[in-house]
Amino acid sequence: MPAPRDIDYDCPIRDVLDRIGDAWTVLVILKLKRQPWRFNALCREIEGISPRMLAVTLRRLERDGLVSRTILDTSPPQVEYALTQRGVSLHGAVDVLGCWAEDNQAGIRKSRADFDQARERT
Amino acid sequence: MPAPRDIDYDCPIRDVLDRIGDAWTVLVILKLKRQPWRFNALCREIEGISPRMLAVTLRRLERDGLVSRTILDTSPPQVEYALTQRGVSLHGAVDVLGCWAEDNQAGIRKSRADFDQARERT
DNA sequence: CCGTATCCGTTATGATACTG
DNA sequence: CAGTATCATAACGGATACGG
Numbered sequence: 001m002p003a004p005r006d007i008d009y010d011c012p013i014r015d016v017l018d019r020i021g022d023a024w025t026v027l028v029i030l031k032l033k034r035q036p037w038r039f040n041a042l043c044r045e046i047e048g049i050s051p052r053m054l055a056v057t058l059r060r061l062e063r064d065g066l067v068s069r070t071i072l073d074t075s076p077p078q079v080e081y082a083l084t085q086r087g088v089s090l091h092g093a094v095d096v097l098g099c100w101a102e103d104n105q106a107g108i109r110k111s112r113a114d115f116d117q118a119r120e121r122t
Numbered sequence: 123m124p125a126p127r128d129i130d131y132d133c134p135i136r137d138v139l140d141r142i143g144d145a146w147t148v149l150v151i152l153k154l155k156r157q158p159w160r161f162n163a164l165c166r167e168i169e170g171i172s173p174r175m176l177a178v179t180l181r182r183l184e185r186d187g188l189v190s191r192t193i194l195d196t197s198p199p200q201v202e203y204a205l206t207q208r209g210v211s212l213h214g215a216v217d218v219l220g221c222w223a224e225d226n227q228a229g230i231r232k233s234r235a236d237f238d239q240a241r242e243r244t
Numbered sequence: 245c246c247g248t249a250t251c252c253g254t255t256a257t258g259a260t261a262c263t264g
Numbered sequence: 265c266a267g268t269a270t271c272a273t274a275a276c277g278g279a280t281a282c283g284g
Contacts, residue, residue: 012223013148013216015230021143022256026135039266050258055267065233076265086226093222094135100215101134104208108137111187144276161246172278177247198245 016090019064024049024057026094029083032067033091036082066090138212141186146171146179148216151205154189155213158204188212 020026027046031037037045043054058081061067066087072078083091142148149168153159159167165176180203183189188209194200205213 011149012227013220014145015227016219016223017143017148021139023136026139027133043266050260051267052259052269053257056257063234063237064230065237074265079266086229089226090222093219096218097138097215098135100212101138104211105134105137107208108186112185115185115187173247174249174279175277178277196245201246 019060020090020094022057024053025061028054028057028061029066029087029091029094032081032083032087036070036080038078038080042081061087141182142212142216144179146175147183150176150179150183151188151209151213151216154203154205154209158192158202160200160202164203183209 020029024046027049028042031042031045039051039054039058043049043051046054049057058067058069062069064086065084068082068084070080070082072080142151146168149171150164153164153167161173161176161180165171165173168176171179180189180191184191186208187206190204190206192202192204194202
């Protein structure tokens, strides 16, 4: 039977990677870095995300104390999401990875092309 | 229809996160940091990994030029995996995230517990 | 020893439609 | 506006057996 996944490594880095490893979390954190956003505005800003996935992603971030959720006293009511202090500090760590990625993107693409070409010759 | 996923963000950080976001890649990089390992030795070292997933993970890392694969001239033949220079530099970037994770693990767990408890009161 | 091939269950997530 | 409910599907990863 597949997927027991019950080996609890108690590995902090896995906790983090399980969170930021998915497709949307990082994009949301990136967007929220500059300014707070309302739900639908954010949904429009992040190309390709569905309301469902945005809701799921924001809920997870909120649960971890990385994003705050504020109900504005307007009519109709609006909800504003912003990075918490902890969220900002995570952004910093993610940014390091982003810089590494930029620095190495070209090299990685080259490696991939070489690797694929080497196998192509059956 | 679900899962088109064809929105190519051309976002370098997504390239990286797609690689390290899975369950095993980071564990492999961590293991290889200290010393090179042979396939089966590595398989025994990393608790819970199957030969299949180790092979898949190593292949991806090799393709990206992060890990080198050396066939030793022994009998029976052995294969040794090691981090390349690029792999070592990725380890550095991942390490930043690891430190963040350690520093924030307790706070995150507290936030999660609080969040879950708040919802429990139906 | 070093993997690869196959099968298949679980999970993640996209689309869509609907509610407060 | 801010989400939630439902459904279907594609991708991930585990078990197992086998090949070089």
